[in-house]
Amino acid sequence: MDKRLFFPATQRNREFIGDALSTIIKKDGSILEIGSGSGEHGVVFQKRFPGIIWQTSDPDLMHRKSINSWIDFEKLNMKMPPPLELNVENIPWKIPLKLTHSLLGIVSINMIHVTRWTCTIALFKGAGKLLKNGQFLLLYGPFKIGNKHTSQSNYFFDNSLKMQNDLWGIRNLEEVTDEAKKNGFLQEDIIRMPANNLSIIYRKFSS
Numbered sequence: 001m002d003k004r005l006f007f008p009a010t011q012r013n014r015e016f017i018g019d020a021l022s023t024i025i026k027k028d029g030s031i032l033e034i035g036s037g038s039g040e041h042g043v044v045f046q047k048r049f050p051g052i053i054w055q056t057s058d059p060d061l062m063h064r065k066s067i068n069s070w071i072d073f074e075k076l077n078m079k080m081p082p083p084l085e086l087n088v089e090n091i092p093w094k095i096p097l098k099l100t101h102s103l104l105g106i107v108s109i110n111m112i113h114v115t116r117w118t119c120t121i122a123l124f125k126g127a128g129k130l131l132k133n134g135q136f137l138l139l140y141g142p143f144k145i146g147n148k149h150t151s152q153s154n155y156f157f158d159n160s161l162k163m164q165n166d167l168w169g170i171r172n173l174e175e176v177t178d179e180a181k182k183n184g185f186l187q188e189d190i191i192r193m194p195a196n197n198l199s200i201i202y203r204k205f206s207s
């Protein structure tokens with residue numbers, strides 16, 4: 001049965017996120033995506049970077065069903081593994097050994113502002129344990145800088161998030177980067193993206 005979900009934002013941002021990824025995917029290996037949602041990013045990036053294995057994950061069963069449906073629809077079953085059931089707060093993450101050994105980095109798109117702050121803390125803690133020296137963590141989404149919104153649209157978006165759940169909200173980049181540093185990451189690059197979003201590239205510098 002076709003269980004594909006359609007998240008409209010993925011249509012608008014996937015090409016730009018793919019461009020950001022192309023600056024850091026330099027060799028073959030695996031990428032772990034955290035909070036993959038519908039799976040639309042996963043199949044697009046798997047097709048764009050045929051040398052890598054794109055490992056999706058999500059704690060939500062409906063999302064994992066959608067990811068499997070997208071993999072079937074795009075006939076990527078021979079290449080892409082099924083999604084992992086991964087909640088960042090359940091540390092240590094249960095990751096197949098094969099994936100651990102071939103990992104190039106971790107990608108998480110539009111996750112940290114649509115979860116509570118403890119998920120951001122857990123994301124870096126889990127990633128810090130899993131990743132080795134030189135491997136990357138790419139975050140994509142809206143951020144505040146110096147505790148200020150970078151646009152009026154982000155301000156309105158932040159308010160709408162908080163109305164849905166008062167623990168959600170656009171994060172302050174400096175506080176996110178503090179969590180990264182606590183877990184052995186350096187902030188390597190900030191890439192400005194359309195619609196007032198950023199891609200932040202963190203690099204693990206201690207194993």
Ligand SMILES: C[S@@+](CC[C@H](N)C(=O)[O-])C[C@H]1O[C@@H](n2cnc3c(N)ncnc32)[C@H](O)[C@@H]1O
Nearest residue numbers: 007035036037060086087088109110111114115
């Ligand atoms: C706003 S959606 C973004 C989905 C997708 N990355 C995208 O950009 O379309 C946030 C995703 O984070 C997932 N999520 C929520 N809590 C999580 C957690 N504790 N650990 C990992 N993922 C989580 C949700 O199930 C959802 O798929």
